[in-house]
Amino acid sequence: MAALRAPLYKELLTPVLHRRFTGAAAFILIVCYVEAILIGDKTSFLWSWFPLGPAGIRTLLLFISALSVFVLRVAQLHLGTRTSASPAQTFTSYLVRLDTVQTLAWYSLSAWWFSEVYMWSASASANLGWIAEGRAWERRKLNERPIYLRSVFFMLAVLQSAIHLYFDYDKVTLPLTKAKDKSTEVPQKKDHPIMQVRASLPLLVRDIGIRSICMCIFGPLIYALFIRNTAWSCSLYFAELLWDVPASQVSYIPPYHISLIIRSLTSGTLLVALWELSNALFVAFVAQEPLKKELPLTTGSKDPNGSLLNGIKSKRDVTRTFAFWELFYISQRFEDRRKAIFSDIDRPTGSVWNQVMTLCLGNILSISNRIRDYQNPPTASAPPPQKITIETLPPISAPLRKENIFTKPLPPSNRREMIEASVGSIAKSYGQSPQPVQSLKFLEKQRAETEKYLGTTRQKLLTQGQQEAYSKSGLLAQYNDYLMRFLRTPAGYPFRQTFKRRVCTVVLGTPYSDLNPIVNSINTLSILAVASLKEDSYGRVAKDIPLLIRAYVSTISSIEGFVSGLPVHQTDVEFIESDRNIEEIDLIIDSLKSGLKDMLKGFAKYGVELGLGEGEISTARKIAGMGDGE
Structure with missing residues (x-):
C-alpha cells in the first residue's frame, strides 16, 4: 500500500520551480538596479548609485514592472509548441481567448508602472510634470510631454504583446536527447542559465534595438493620428480633479522636440530590455533538468516510484512532461532507480514496470491512433428516426360525395349548387386547355433563338482565346491563378497550410505538441529493455519485448507511410520534396529505429522463445535499418 501514500509529483515539482523563479528574479533585480541608476537624477554621484538611497527604492519599484511579466509567464506556461494547420488558424484560435486579453493587460500594467517610476525619477529639467507652469503672466496648463511619453510606453506594450503572442513566448522549450546520445553514461553538465542568457545576448540586443528605433520613428505618427486626442482628454479629466487647470483643447503642434524624441528612445529601450531579459531568464531557469542536488526530484520522497507514477499519470501537461x-x-543515469523499477512488483495497481510500459506505450501508440483518425475520420452516427404525428386540420369544405360519380349528375336544385356547377365548369375548361403546353413550347423556342443569337455575337466580337477565357473553366482558371499569386506574397503566408504544419498537427497532437513526452517515452523503454538483461532479476521485462518490438515497428510504418503518402495542400505554393524531411518527425523515427535496433541486438536470439516469428524479426531488422552483420 506504499503507492497510496506517495506524495503527488506536483508537490515535489512546485518547490523546485519556485526556487528557479526566485533565482531568475534575483538576476532581474540586478537588471532593475542597473536601470534605476540609468534613469535616476545625476546631480549627486553618491546617491545616484548607492543601494540604500533613491536608487534602491527605484530598483524595488522597477522590479514590480518586471514581476508582472513573471506572473504572466507562470499563468500561461506550456512546454509544447503550438500546432495548427496554418498561421491564420492559430490567429483565429487565439484572438478571442482569455490569454490574449491577459497578455495585453499585464504588459500594459507593466508599462504604466514603469512610466510612473520613470516620471518620478526624472529631474525637473526634463519637464515631465503633469502641469506646465509657464511664465509668470501665463496660466498653468496641462503638459503634453509626459502624455506623449506615456503613450509611447503604451504603444510598446501593445507591440510587445503582439510579439509575445506571435512568437509564443509562453512556450518553454525543453532539451531533447537524440537517439545517438541516449547511452547510460552520464552526459556532460549543461551551462548555467546565466551563461545561456549571455550566449543569447547579441540576438536580444538586436531585437531590443529594432523595436525601440521603430517606435521612435513611427511613434509620433501613430500618436498624432490615433492616440493624441483621447490621451489628452483622459489626462485633462484627471488633472482637473487635482489641480486648477483650464479645460483647453489640444494644441495644433505636438510636442515633438528632439530632446523628447531622444528620451522616448532611451526610456523605451530600457523598458523593452526589462521585458526581454525577464522572459529570457524565466525560460533559462525553468528549462533546467528535473534534478535536485544532481538527483531525481522523487529521490527524497517516501515512495519514489509511486510519486513518479503519479507524475506520468498527471493530466496537467507541465507536470506530466517533467515526470x-x-x-x-x-x-x-541512475542504476539503483532502474533496478527499483524492475523489482517493485507488489503494488495494488500493478508492477511499476508494467505501469511505466503501459504509459510510455500510450504516448507512442497515440501517434498511430491520430494518423488513423485523420485518414479515416469517424462518421457521425445518424440519429434514430423520430415518429411524426400529423394532426388533422379542421374541415374547410363540405365532405366528399359518396354517390356514384359516373352517373349523369342531377341538375342543381338551389343557388349554392348552381354556383358550384359554374365554378367547376370554368376550372375544367382551364385544366383541359392546351394553352400551357403551347406557352412552354414558345418559351423553349425563344430560349434556343436567344442562345443562337448570343453564340453568333460571341463568335463575331470575341476571338477564340477570349471565348475560352470567359467560359466557366477559363474564369475558374483565372481565379486559381490570382489565388496562387496572392499565396506567394507575404500577405498570403498566414493562409498557407504547409506540409510541416499539417504533419506535426497529426503526429504530435494539438493544441500543443507532445514531442517531449513521446521522445522521452521511446528512449526510456529502449534503455530499460536493454538494461533488463542484467538488472531484471524477476525476468518480467522479457515477456513484454515482443509487444515493444511490434509497437515500434507499427509506429515507424505508420509515420513513414503517412509522411510519404500525405498529399500536398493546394495552398502550400512553395512546397519542395525535401520538405517531407521534418526535424521533429525525424527525431521520433530515429529514436524508434535506434531503440528497435538495440532491442533486436539484445533479444533477437531469444525471439522464438519469446514468441517472435522469424518473419517478424526479419521485418523488424529491415525497418530498423540493420545490416546482415548486425
Missing part, C-alpha cells in the same frame, strides 16, 4: 523527463534520466 517523463525525469523517468528518462532515471533510466539513463
Whole structure:
C-alpha cells in the first residue's frame, strides 16, 4: 500500500520551480538596479548609485514592472509548441481567448508602472510634470510631454504583446536527447542559465534595438493620428480633479522636440530590455533538468516510484512532461532507480514496470491512433428516426360525395349548387386547355433563338482565346491563378497550410505538441529493455519485448507511410520534396529505429522463445535499418 501514500509529483515539482523563479528574479533585480541608476537624477554621484538611497527604492519599484511579466509567464506556461494547420488558424484560435486579453493587460500594467517610476525619477529639467507652469503672466496648463511619453510606453506594450503572442513566448522549450546520445553514461553538465542568457545576448540586443528605433520613428505618427486626442482628454479629466487647470483643447503642434524624441528612445529601450531579459531568464531557469542536488526530484520522497507514477499519470501537461523527463534520466543515469523499477512488483495497481510500459506505450501508440483518425475520420452516427404525428386540420369544405360519380349528375336544385356547377365548369375548361403546353413550347423556342443569337455575337466580337477565357473553366482558371499569386506574397503566408504544419498537427497532437513526452517515452523503454538483461532479476521485462518490438515497428510504418503518402495542400505554393524531411518527425523515427535496433541486438536470439516469428524479426531488422552483420 506504499503507492497510496506517495506524495503527488506536483508537490515535489512546485518547490523546485519556485526556487528557479526566485533565482531568475534575483538576476532581474540586478537588471532593475542597473536601470534605476540609468534613469535616476545625476546631480549627486553618491546617491545616484548607492543601494540604500533613491536608487534602491527605484530598483524595488522597477522590479514590480518586471514581476508582472513573471506572473504572466507562470499563468500561461506550456512546454509544447503550438500546432495548427496554418498561421491564420492559430490567429483565429487565439484572438478571442482569455490569454490574449491577459497578455495585453499585464504588459500594459507593466508599462504604466514603469512610466510612473520613470516620471518620478526624472529631474525637473526634463519637464515631465503633469502641469506646465509657464511664465509668470501665463496660466498653468496641462503638459503634453509626459502624455506623449506615456503613450509611447503604451504603444510598446501593445507591440510587445503582439510579439509575445506571435512568437509564443509562453512556450518553454525543453532539451531533447537524440537517439545517438541516449547511452547510460552520464552526459556532460549543461551551462548555467546565466551563461545561456549571455550566449543569447547579441540576438536580444538586436531585437531590443529594432523595436525601440521603430517606435521612435513611427511613434509620433501613430500618436498624432490615433492616440493624441483621447490621451489628452483622459489626462485633462484627471488633472482637473487635482489641480486648477483650464479645460483647453489640444494644441495644433505636438510636442515633438528632439530632446523628447531622444528620451522616448532611451526610456523605451530600457523598458523593452526589462521585458526581454525577464522572459529570457524565466525560460533559462525553468528549462533546467528535473534534478535536485544532481538527483531525481522523487529521490527524497517516501515512495519514489509511486510519486513518479503519479507524475506520468498527471493530466496537467507541465507536470506530466517533467515526470517523463525525469523517468528518462532515471533510466539513463541512475542504476539503483532502474533496478527499483524492475523489482517493485507488489503494488495494488500493478508492477511499476508494467505501469511505466503501459504509459510510455500510450504516448507512442497515440501517434498511430491520430494518423488513423485523420485518414479515416469517424462518421457521425445518424440519429434514430423520430415518429411524426400529423394532426388533422379542421374541415374547410363540405365532405366528399359518396354517390356514384359516373352517373349523369342531377341538375342543381338551389343557388349554392348552381354556383358550384359554374365554378367547376370554368376550372375544367382551364385544366383541359392546351394553352400551357403551347406557352412552354414558345418559351423553349425563344430560349434556343436567344442562345443562337448570343453564340453568333460571341463568335463575331470575341476571338477564340477570349471565348475560352470567359467560359466557366477559363474564369475558374483565372481565379486559381490570382489565388496562387496572392499565396506567394507575404500577405498570403498566414493562409498557407504547409506540409510541416499539417504533419506535426497529426503526429504530435494539438493544441500543443507532445514531442517531449513521446521522445522521452521511446528512449526510456529502449534503455530499460536493454538494461533488463542484467538488472531484471524477476525476468518480467522479457515477456513484454515482443509487444515493444511490434509497437515500434507499427509506429515507424505508420509515420513513414503517412509522411510519404500525405498529399500536398493546394495552398502550400512553395512546397519542395525535401520538405517531407521534418526535424521533429525525424527525431521520433530515429529514436524508434535506434531503440528497435538495440532491442533486436539484445533479444533477437531469444525471439522464438519469446514468441517472435522469424518473419517478424526479419521485418523488424529491415525497418530498423540493420545490416546482415548486425
